[in-house]
Amino acid sequence: MQWSLLRPAGLAPAALVLTTMAASAEGGKSAGPSEFLLVTQIVLLIAVGRGLGEIMQRIGQPSVIGELLAGILLGPSLFGWIWPEAQAAIFPKMPEQKAMLDGIAQVGILLLLLLTGMETDLKLVRKVGKAAIAISIAGILVPFACGFALGEYLPDALLPKPEQRLVASLFMGTALSISSVKIVAVVVREMNFMRRNVGQIIVATAVIDDTIGWIIIAVIFSLASQGTLDIASVAKAVLGTLVFLAISFTVGRRLVFQLIRWANDNLVSAAAVITVILLLMGVMALITHAIGVHTVLGAFVAGILVGESPILTRQIDERLRGLISSFFMPVFFGLAGLSADLSVLRDPTLLMLTALLVVIASVGKFGGAFAGGTVGGLSTRESLALASGMNARGSTEVIIATIGLSIGVLSQNLFTMIVTMAIVTTMAMPPMLRAALAKLPMNKEEKERLEREEFEKRGFVANLERPLLAVDESVTATFASHIVGLIAGMRGLPITVLHIGKRASEQQKDRDADKSHEAVVKKAAETVSAVGDGDSGSIDVVTRARRAELGETITEEARKGFDLLVVGVDKVAAAKDRFDRSIEDIAAKFDGPLAIVAAKGKHLKQPMPDGLNILVPVSGSGVSKRGAEVAVALTQAGSGSLRVIYVATTRDKGAQRGASRGLGQEAGILKDASDLAARYDVDITTTLRVNRSPEAAILREIDTTDVDLVVMGVDRIQADHLSFGGVADAVLRQSKVSVLLVSSGEARQASSEKG
Template sequence: MPWRLLRPAGLALAALMLTTIAAGAETGKSSGPSEFLLVAQIVLLIAVGRGLGEIMQRIGQPSVIGELLAGIILGPSLFGWIWPEAQAAIFPKTPEQKAMIDGIAQVGILLLLLLTGMETDLKLVKKVGKAAIAISIAGILVPFACGFALGEFLPDSLLPNPQARLVASLFMGTALSISSVKIVAVVVREMNFMRRNVGQIIVATAVIDDTIGWVIIAVIFSLASHGTLDIASVAKAVLGTLAFLAVSFTIGRRLVFQLIRWANDNLVSTAPVITVILLLMCAMAMITHAIGVHTVLGAFVAGILVGESPILTRQIDERLRGLISSFFMPVFFGLAGLAADLSVLRDPNLLMLTGLLVVIASVGKFGGAFVGGTLGGLTRRESLALASGMNARGSTEVIIATIGLSIGVLSQNLFTMIVTMAIVTTMAMPPMLRAALARLPMNKEEKERLEREEFEKRGFVANLERPLLAVDESVNATFAAHIAGLIAGMRGLPITVLHIGKNAKEQEKGRGAEESHEAVVKKAAEAVSAKTEDDTGSVDIVTRARRTELGETITEEARKGFDLIVVGIDKVITGKDRFDRKIDDIAAKFEGPLAIVSAKGKHLKQPNPDALNILVPVSGSAISKRGAEVAVALAQGGSGSLRVIYVATTRDKGAQRGASRNLSQEAGILKDASDLAARYEVDITTTLRVNRAPEAAILREIDTTDVDLVVMGVDRIQGDHLSFGGVADAVLRQSKVSVLLVSSGDARQAGAEQG
């Protein structure tokens, strides 16, 4: 172990000694529940748990193992064995004191399941659904049967209620059959296999395992509550669970999105969205409790619905993850470790039964997943990797064991055995999975898909979550609505239409009319959906009207988290070769990217065209690539053609030496554009021009081809008014066809990007 890791370990030991002395003094003062002891317990669980978690991660193990080991070290297994008086002083077994920290742990379970649900990718499950379902069924049935059989043959001494052996056997079967989607996802992600085909199947199968497991646990919980096999109560739990899931994934999906957006847009208090999510989690947990199943199912489903919300997903995840990972997880898993007394394994019979449990759990899950993978059409190597990954029980197993202990299905010894099994299988999984995945070859199709997804991670259009459309009553506004509809329809993005013209309120009231801007957005999005044969074209549209000064209106909207504003107003530029004052005001108050639309030519007569013939100039800069991305997205979403032009100016080495001497730079830039279009299966034509004035070359290309829209990526130039430089200004003023300028953020941001 590195010396730098021993130093914090020594500090933790010193903290433990001081806490012990203080806890002893506190215990002597009062026999009732103590807030001091609660804080001392939390301090130790977090400090030791996070410290050991850090060490575990450095040696390639999940941090949850360190948090579990922290509880085992602080519990009767080690600390209580070495210094029982001190351990009892810090962690007294009095019901009142124990209930205080148990309450925090129970909240931690719900939050942990909320986070797990948020990490569940339903699109991934749908994509590999057939194979994953077949694999999951086989991967559950085999270990379930093994666990059920083990439960039937367990000695009566290990069962808290031998008369309810059926419930215990069902619980054992479930405990052995479920995998930890969190641990599986973490290891697969750390190995950069999350987007590999086999990685997707592994994670999707773990998700299905988790979902089925929580439903079974919910039924067993209902069964345990009644003590006997009450058909009516079980039927109520099963039907109630199915109804709950059906409503959640239909009406609930849209309701959660609406709640998140409403909280974000209307509440001004600190972190209103997090408040709404926590209330939603609690409400769904109480609903599942009311229908007779465990609250964890409600929290898990709430997390899935929050993760499916199309806006603010990154911000929500970051804010919740920090609190859950640093506070609730160490406390919960530390308490689970405290409850596991490994000293009982000194009994040879219990040690042998624990080893048997580990073997049965591993062989059952490994064999079931391997058979399922083979039946699901995977190769032998892929099935081996799948089986290795699915064997990790991790946090899910500990949560299930904790529930079993709390409802009286598991005895203390049986709980310790299951926690030991969870630790052993989880620690064995990462090296096994790494070895299995390292041998998997990558086919051409998978390689192309991964390259495209890697590009999208760094891209602009693929990371948009929420565009804002600012329009007046002009024809240009209708064309801007068509452009915004194509962009939103590609990924089903929710869009807000902000009316800023003189008749803004009347326009807002007329949103249902066929000629309204909202109708244009919807029609364009539906055209995208029809072309891609997907349901992403169904966009949610909200209408707002300007009710204050334009600058104040944009400021108020900007705080709601929009990451692009599409501007379509009657006058784009004034006679002084400057942008209209309205556009200046919008740019001054909105620091994010702008998309300024200027309809010309045939789009003044037909602002909602069936096809777009697009020209996009490129220069190799980051902002010109952004313009190319938008152009490709528009070409992919609509119909028509895409033409890319690169202009080598006198400042370029290639032009100075002669275009025929050195064209490697120009060819590379055009190839990047071609590769971008190829990723989205868009046909393009590339053109290289050597000219002293880029704007002249672009305008000539417009005159000599059939393009009807120019898309340019432009940087804001810092100054007293909005400007994108001479080339963009010249094209905007002199072009005979429509122009779309896609900018970076504010001038300071543009400078940072250029630097």
């Protein structure tokens, strides 16, 4: 046989075995759906699709191209041409057998749109919204007009229902005007241009294109189902879509967050959050179907809302992405490739029409996006990069074509032409975009922003998703609530306030106290609403009461995925270098980062100050940088000042020699702190001290300046009790002002300290 032609990723031998088994197992059987054939089909599509996808990625192409090519290789275009009997045995045209694979593919469409929605960054869209909207409108109108005109002049033989030419023309216009967010985002991300200004505009424009495209597809779906231009049904679809989107992005946004948090905090079964998200996707898909539009719009919006949830987004994304990428994507795109019979392009007329379709699609989209970029204020180079990126159709085009085929808008030949166009434009996009982006210069403002964002990837505060605040009814608890509110308000983080001072029966009597802590957090968050961006200043706060022993309560809360525990209780330190028993119990049951607040000085009378004058000691270690990050965030969130101190301790044998050399290392550490503050436009004062005792130098700095809060990054020391070392202990006990200790999650061996 000529099977050697079909050796993608070295999988031909396995495929040949499966082919022979399938042909022999099904040979002579009566027609009917076969589970054996279904599994064979899935195995072949996954094996060949993933193998070709790997090859595509290695040569700089999206893996979805390999999955599409796998279906084309296994379909009538090649496999059916070389070995028609075997191809017909594995992929029979029986409706019942095809329906089994179609069912999996339909679920795959919904999951793909869910994942695409999760990758949609609405903050990015809002940030470059005006330019992106102007570019998107121009980038849609021009190719839409081209596609509509092409649809009007297509031969009747290419239309399944020539009497519904208007619907087919609208569908062609949409198919040519829409871009693939997934392909665009993947290529831009692979080139490290996702955070560049032009990269943000490209992705944001693709998001708007996609959203508008799905709304248009929804209207066309309604038209196709009615058969004629029924104004009432179209109005119902359009109004229903607008109402659905309005509710989704207002009430629905908060509801989705509440559902995710409720599932995470209350359900104990495995992957409970994923289950809730899949149910949410299904319900929203059914809602869009009920209002007369396609289910994909519901799945897409569900993905956006899940991605907007302020908690657990990384874990959810990782769990879903693996299943979708390894199973549903190869099956869906492979099935799309199976449906495309490229052998029909041997007809010169169809081949010419396909080439014309590719040219019209490329010129229309490229020209429209370039014109939109020029009107939107982009430079010529930026407009070229934008136009190159927007020309990729990829997975979105295939999904649209599949929908068109399923609802009878597209004929088999027209479907093949559109899939061919999607493959050609998508394969041309990466090298074109790389060439255009490689020539783009970077201005100073963009460079500074990228450096800050790169730092935030490794930072502590920037990666917080869900802090837990454990408090009693003390003044320190109120001050801790204020601090947490400032941090949460900068990024819109949800806060859980856990009251640990009393049991549930007593806690019920003090409900006003519960509300007061919640109010303190919200009030502090509101004070930073003018400083942050996006959802800053708008945070969700829930209150929980202690209903068991303290250690058991903390253990129960720790399993819910909190990434910082802030403790604010009346008594912090006990005798003999020990923390109070309650803090010891809390720390023993929480393995993550821990922050301990001790209110002193003026904060005992004013636990909700208008500003904070902060002192942060630095040593160059990772944990001291964490303390500096928290100090900078608190200073940025409210009015006040920030003072940084480095103590060159004479406990080091070389300290005096270092001092005589100008203390180059120490100056470098202070410069790092200054650079950190500068990234967030925070003014700081730096101080360098030489002292035998770091704690003495820090305490002296407190006494001689106007600071009212010391923020220290500390390590947990391995011991039979909670310990952060002698320096932290001395400052905590002897300081006349409030102290905030921010610890790492893991304990380390005790070592000599430098401050």
